[in-house]
Amino acid sequence: MPPLAERIRTLAHTASATKVTVDDVPYPVSGAVDGRGRPVFLVRPGETLHRMREDSVVALTLCATRMLGETAHPRGTLEVQGWVQAVPENEARDAAVAVAAQCADEGLFEAIERYGAPDAPRLLRLDVGQVVYLTGDDSGILDADEYLDATPDPLAETAERVIAHINGSHRTQLSLGMARLLGRPAGQVWLWELDRHGATVRVDATLVRVAWDRPAQSGRCLETALRGLLCTC
Incomplete structure (x- = not known):
């Protein structure tokens, strides 16, 4: 088997963000992970998360599935716990591409083209604190260094x-x-x-x-x- 941290990074690489939980309240999101394994997600004007201040403590859920015929089966769930950051403008395009690979959304273009406008969609990411994983019968916690220092399976x-x-x-x-x-x-x-x-x-x-x-x-x-x-x- 691949090393545990590599397995979790590979799973994250193929997973989609489904929700962000703030103060025990879940909010649906569209997102993925960037090239360094940090979750990135899109929020729109009018949504509660759009007004969220940086450094807010949140938990973001990533779900990976496998299509067997016409049915999606869960492969694993990751809960990434950490602190919210705005994606810097010079990294916004790469972040948008990462999100689009899992869930295409026209709001991603607006988030890039109107970056910083108060009424524009925002791209946010997590400064990872730890990752809680559940894959089949295997579960546990990786700290930030274990997770971020690993790389996905190159194949x-x-x-x-x-x-x-x-x-x-x-x-x-x-x-x-x-x-x-x-x-x-x-x-x-x-x-x-x-x-x-x-x-x-x-x-x-x-x-x-x-x-x-x-x-x-x-x-x-x-x-x-x-x-x-x-x-x-």
Whole structure:
């Protein structure tokens, strides 16, 4: 398995912000994480969060899901606790791109073009204090340094494309391969996670981890390792 902090950073990289909680009151938001792993989110004029002062203590929830057929299944939830900051003007475009990758919104353009105007949408981010994570049966807390010093799996974007392709076109081969590995019929099979250290396959309601002989060093190596799991007979 990848190191814990890397797993959580990778999960955050693919997650969407769903709410910000201030003084135990939740507010829905659209957001994601930036290149350094800090949550960024969009707020509009008239919303309570638009008037929020900097350095307010908040908790932002990030949710990562996996589409299995037509249904979204939760992969993990992260609660990032920290202090609100305004995204600086020279970083606003990059922050908007990060948010748009998870949830496109026309307000992002206005937040850039009318930056600083009192009646314009604002881009805010969190100065991370700690991250509470819940992924399957695993839960715990990472402090800011553990979380921010980690980097996402360098093959994460390739892995997400491969997962979508396998689940869309090659589930039969995956099912046969898992049946061969488990020594029994595999039932409903989906590729759940994929990284340079191995693959996690959802067999009915159980997650089965399959480790590679050695870590994949490139997208091509990752695809080669995965082909060994598929049954092409």
